Amino acid sequence: MIKLTGLQKIYQGEAGPVKALDDVSLTIEQGEIYGIIGKSGAGKSTLIRCINLLERPTAGQVLVDGQDMTALTESQLRTARKSIGMIFQHFNLLSSRTVLENIAFPLEIAGVSRAEREQKVLPLLDLVGLSDKRDVYPAQLSGGQKQRVGIARALASQPKVLLCDEATSALDPQTTESILALLKDINKKLGLTIVLITHEMHVIKAICDQVAVIEGGHLVETGKVFDVFTKPKSATAREFIKAVINNKLPDALTAVLSEQPVPGGNVVVRLSFFGAATNEPVIAGLIRRFAVDANIISGNIDHLQDTPYGTLLIELSGKTEDVQNALNYLQARDLGTEVIGYVARHAYAAN
Numbered sequence: 001m002i003k004l005t006g007l008q009k010i011y012q013g014e015a016g017p018v019k020a021l022d023d024v025s026l027t028i029e030q031g032e033i034y035g036i037i038g039k040s041g042a043g044k045s046t047l048i049r050c051i052n053l054l055e056r057p058t059a060g061q062v063l064v065d066g067q068d069m070t071a072l073t074e075s076q077l078r079t080a081r082k083s084i085g086m087i088f089q090h091f092n093l094l095s096s097r098t099v100l101e102n103i104a105f106p107l108e109i110a111g112v113s114r115a116e117r118e119q120k121v122l123p124l125l126d127l128v129g130l131s132d133k134r135d136v137y138p139a140q141l142s143g144g145q146k147q148r149v150g151i152a153r154a155l156a157s158q159p160k161v162l163l164c165d166e167a168t169s170a171l172d173p174q175t176t177e178s179i180l181a182l183l184k185d186i187n188k189k190l191g192l193t194i195v196l197i198t199h200e201m202h203v204i205k206a207i208c209d210q211v212a213v214i215e216g217g218h219l220v221e222t223g224k225v226f227d228v229f230t231k232p233k234s235a236t237a238r239e240f241i242k243a244v245i246n247n248k249l250p251d252a253l254t255a256v257l258s259e260q261p262v263p264g265g266n267v268v269v270r271l272s273f274f275g276a277a278t279n280e281p282v283i284a285g286l287i288r289r290f291a292v293d294a295n296i297i298s299g300n301i302d303h304l305q306d307t308p309y310g311t312l313l314i315e316l317s318g319k320t321e322d323v324q325n326a327l328n329y330l331q332a333r334d335l336g337t338e339v340i341g342y343v344a345r346h347a348y349a350a351n
């Protein structure tokens with residue numbers, strides 16, 4: 001549905017040229033929710049605005065639904081933009097117009113009659129849960145309700161793609177959740193392709209199928225959300241993931257943890273389980289097979305795209321050879337096994 005190839009954007013800043021995007025290529029399939037995450041200044045806004053050519057790339061190609069956006073004339077571009085809706089962090093509503101008039105605005109500009117406008121807008125009001133607010137002005141709405149108006153307005157021209165520019169960044173966590181649920185619902189009901197930019201990994205985790213990590217105008221990692229979360233390749237992705245998957249070691253453990261094996265000591269191991277492996281009695285199997293003890297330090301199970309994902313921090317004790325055999329057994333199984341470090345026996349747990 002969207003194919004960006006070799007995208008480059010150079011701004012002429014006051015202190016000289018600024019390369020905001022450098023050789024960015026990515027493909028977004030029809031019906032996907034595609035998240036682009038990056039820190040402030042990474043180039044997210046520039047990238048999403050290049051898709052509907054609100055920002056014209058310095059070089060590269062932007063294909064939307066097979067159409068080369070960079071090759072269109074201004075009038076062709078206006079037509080093409082009708083199939084690309086957009087919502088914004090600060091909603092950009094017209095304060096002097098009611099909810100219904102705001103949503104109908106793109107249709108009004110397109111010359112659609114009042115009766116037809118109303119006919120098209122009423123189902124959208126229902127879709128975003130604002131039927132009772134049709135004659136209210138934006139000032140009387142909460143942030144979440146304003147964004148619902150923004151979403152309905154973006155849908156008024158029946159777009160194939162919805163671009164979301166930090167759409168939940170101005171909202172509290174609960175409202176964010178309800179707006180993300182609405183976006184997911186729209187994606188399912190209408191088969192709409194959604195591209196969103198964010199600096200918050202929980203947004204990606206909540207609704208995206210695919211994710212691209214951007215840093216300094218470069219894409220440093222792309223892939224399915226599940227793959228990037230469970231096997232991140234870049235330091236930037238790992239850093240973002242830390243915010244939503246709590247892998248922090250207990251302070252009391254960090255204080256006694258050594259990077260080198262401790263003679264006669266224990267090994268601290270982090271196990272990561274994906275999908276079906278979360279149901280396997282791994283620890284029970286380990287203790288049955290080997291002369292080792294496994295003390296569970298911490299553990300949690302979460303869901304990513306409806307697939308269970310769990311981590312377990314354990315301390316293995318026993319004779320060096322038995323512990324090594326147990327580690328080999330774990331490493332041969334379909335789970336992530338990471339030796340975190342070593343502790344002297346009795347230094348942390350009771351065994």
Ligand SMILES: Nc1ncnc2c1ncn2[C@@H]1O[C@H](COP(=O)(O)OP(=O)(O)OP(=O)(O)O)[C@@H](O)[C@H]1O
Nearest residue numbers: 011012013018020038039040041042043044045046
């Ligand atoms: N109009 C402009 N003129 C000059 N430089 C710009 C312009 N717009 C953006 N930049 C620069 O381009 C780089 C990327 O900016 P961009 O707004 O795309 O990043 P971002 O990831 O969206 O950041 P934020 O999350 O803070 O909005 C930054 O270094 C920014 O200062």
